Amino acid sequence: xxxxxxxxxxxxxxxxxxxxxxxxxxxxxxxxxxxxxxxxxxxxxxxxxxxxxxxxxxxxxxxxxxxxxxxxxxxxxxxxxxxxxxxxxxxxxxxxxxxxxxxxxxxxxxxxxxxxxxxxxxxxxxxxxxxxxxxxxxxxxxxxxxxxxxxxxxxxxxxxxxxxxxxxxxxxxxxxxxxxxxxxxxxxxxxxxxxxxxxxxxxxxxxxxxxxxxxxxxxxxxxxxxxxxxxxxxxxxxxxxxxxxxxxxxxxxxxxxxxxxxxxxxxxxxxxxxxxxxxxxxxxxxxxxxxxxxxxxxxxxxxxxxxxxxxxxxxxxxxxxxxxxxxxxxxxxxxxxxxxxxxxxxxxxxxxxxxxxxxxxxxxxxxxxxxxxxxxxxxxxxxxxxxxxxxxxxxxxxxxxxxxxxxxxxxxxxxxxxxxxxxxxxxxxxxxxxxxxxxxxxxxxxxxxxxxxxxxxxxxxxxxxxxxxxxxxxxxxxxxxxxxxxxxxxxxxxxxxxxxxxxxxxxxxxxxxxxxxxxxxxxxxxxxxxxxxxxxxxxxxxxxxxxxxxxxxxxxxxxxxxxxxxxxxxxx
Numbered sequence: 001x002x003x004x005x006x007x008x009x010x011x012x013x014x015x016x017x018x019x020x021x022x023x024x025x026x027x028x029x030x031x032x033x034x035x036x037x038x039x040x041x042x043x044x045x046x047x048x049x050x051x052x053x054x055x056x057x058x059x060x061x062x063x064x065x066x067x068x069x070x071x072x073x074x075x076x077x078x079x080x081x082x083x084x085x086x087x088x089x090x091x092x093x094x095x096x097x098x099x100x101x102x103x104x105x106x107x108x109x110x111x112x113x114x115x116x117x118x119x120x121x122x123x124x125x126x127x128x129x130x131x132x133x134x135x136x137x138x139x140x141x142x143x144x145x146x147x148x149x150x151x152x153x154x155x156x157x158x159x160x161x162x163x164x165x166x167x168x169x170x171x172x173x174x175x176x177x178x179x180x181x182x183x184x185x186x187x188x189x190x191x192x193x194x195x196x197x198x199x200x201x202x203x204x205x206x207x208x209x210x211x212x213x214x215x216x217x218x219x220x221x222x223x224x225x226x227x228x229x230x231x232x233x234x235x236x237x238x239x240x241x242x243x244x245x246x247x248x249x250x251x252x253x254x255x256x257x258x259x260x261x262x263x264x265x266x267x268x269x270x271x272x273x274x275x276x277x278x279x280x281x282x283x284x285x286x287x288x289x290x291x292x293x294x295x296x297x298x299x300x301x302x303x304x305x306x307x308x309x310x311x312x313x314x315x316x317x318x319x320x321x322x323x324x325x326x327x328x329x330x331x332x333x334x335x336x337x338x339x340x341x342x343x344x345x346x347x348x349x350x351x352x353x354x355x356x357x358x359x360x361x362x363x364x365x366x367x368x369x370x371x372x373x374x375x376x377x378x379x380x381x382x383x384x385x386x387x388x389x390x391x392x393x394x395x396x397x398x399x400x401x402x403x404x405x406x407x408x409x410x411x412x413x414x415x416x417x418x419x420x421x422x423x424x425x426x427x428x429x430x431x432x433x434x435x436x437x438x439x440x441x442x443x444x445x446x447x448x449x450x451x452x453x454x455x456x457x458x459x460x461x462x463x464x465x466x467x468x469x470x471x472x473x474x475x476x477x478x479x480x481x482x483x484x485x486x487x488x489x490x491x492x493x494x495x496x497x498x499x500x501x502x503x504x505x506x507x508x509x510x511x512x513x514x515x516x517x518x519x520x521x522x523x524x525x526x527x528x529x530x531x532x533x534x535x536x537x538x539x540x541x542x543x544x545x546x547x548x549x550x551x552x553x554x555x556x557x558x559x560x561x562x563x564x565x566x567x568x569x570x571x572x
Contacts, residue, residue, distance in 0.1 A: 017119035025106035028130045032459035034092030037471035043141045047094035048500035050080025060239035065499045070252040075187035076144035094142040101146040102139035108153040109342040116312040117350035125349025131451045134286035147188045153342030155181040155197035179224025183232035204317035274332040282334040289374045290348040296367040297351035319344035472501040475557035480506035490528040492519045493537035523568035535562040
């Protein structure tokens with residue numbers, strides 16, 4: 001029995017699987033993106049870079065606070081600038097390109113799953129990607145990793161298509177498409193993009209000893225990928241050189257690459273230096289709840305069998321090989337593994353499509369219970385935590401976060417707790433109904449409905465309620481009001497988030513200096529007369545310089561971030 005025959009062959013949903021996948025991607029992708037402000041850690045920075053890109057007229061040089069910011073090439077800021085031009089500058093518009101790339105990644109996951117296990121497996125793979133912890137978080141944030149996830153995932157799909165065409169002796173354009181996608185991946189995140197796109201499929205083919213395809217793919221990939229990386233990347237490099245010289249090119253393509261690879265010492269400023277086994281801990285957490293399905297998938301033979309099952313095995317090895325490659329550089333974050341998630345989602349997708357069929361395993365029932373119980377426990381834990389916050393039976397630091405909510409919603413906090421408990425009760429009742437019918441041919445769709453509901457409520461319901469803790473808009477406006485409109489904004493030793501949110505919400509560029517004597521010199525020369533200093537940087541101001549500064553306002557940008565605005569007093 002094929003995975004697609006778990007449901008009747010004339011099933012309405014399966015006959016329209018592509019439309020169902022598109023509806024799932026659009027519904028979960030667009031839910032809640034216009035309902036909250038910019039959230040740390042990365043979203044404010046990327047949104048402001050895109051806004052400054054709009055002001056510059058799509059310059060080849062990304063900037064933050066008017067200063068060059070060339071950690072990455074400019075494809076994603078260009079996309080945000082175009083979105084701003086069409087829809088206006090807002091946090092929701094800043095997220096729109098990321099959401100569209102995420103929707104594309106979900107459709108890629110559907111097609112990968114369909115090729116590996118049929119239409120039902122494709123729908124389940126898209127669901128697994130959409131409801132995974134890290135993808136659900138990042139897909140609704142204005143960060144360029146969503147674009148890289150789409151390009152890399154689509155490249156893996158093109159490799160899979162080239163593998164099929166080679167085995168069947170068909171002429172294929174899949175490998176030139178791999179080259180084109182590698183070019184876009186380069187414009188998104190420099191060299192790591194093409195490496196994550198090309199390296200894992202090549203390594204997977206080597207592990208599977210598919211030598212004929214490996215020789216075929218290596219020769220053509222070695223041709224097309226450099227061609228398209230050059231066609232798309234070289235014009236940007238030359239434009240960047242004309243605009244700002246060779247220094248930004250060196251910083252973006254050499255220093256960042258070496259810095260993140262080496263870490264420590266001279267490259268400590270590039271951050272995220274972690275040990276080689278870091279992804280053994282972070283990937284399983286980022287891939288929850290679907291990490292729980294991997295043992296059952298292995299026991300059920302998801303990665304064994306004929307040619308179609310070989311596709312699932314290939315994609316599993318692609319994800320694993322990608323993690324190995326990411327483990328080599330010193331710089332590591334769970335976010336960096338996101339481009340491997342479309343391929344990884346195929347394994348739980350194929351497994352879920354077989355639950356309740358003759359191709360399932362004896363672990364399916366317990367695994368499905370664990371999968372569905374995990375979000376229920378998450379909601380109930382959140383409700384209990386908020387109930388403790390409402391009663392003030394929490395440590396002082398957490399209480400400060402609670403006060404931020406209460407100031408925004410007043411008694412609405414208790415209502416929120418009640419809603420959370422109601423959702424938990426509804427989900428528990430759904431689990432009981434599912435338990436009575438297991439195993440059945442339609443269990444995958446029941447599980448999909450429950451997990452999709454949880455994800456939808458998280459995006460459209462929970463994010464807006466968390467926003468008072470995370471939003472930085474009110475504090476940014478307060479800073480701008482305290483400084484005369486015609487006076488440039490000046491900061492000392494500000495972090496990237498503060499340098500980004502104040503300009504984004506006020507339209508006034510905030511320029512930062514990192515040495516106190518330079519800050520005082522600029523204040524003496526004018527026209528800036530005010531200096532913005534973060535609470536964490538106060539000790540960096542020597543006493544002699546501090547005597548010339550008079551505190552004007554202490555501003556709480558968020559529940560966990562405070563800044564002080566000083567006015568320079570000449571002759572102080």
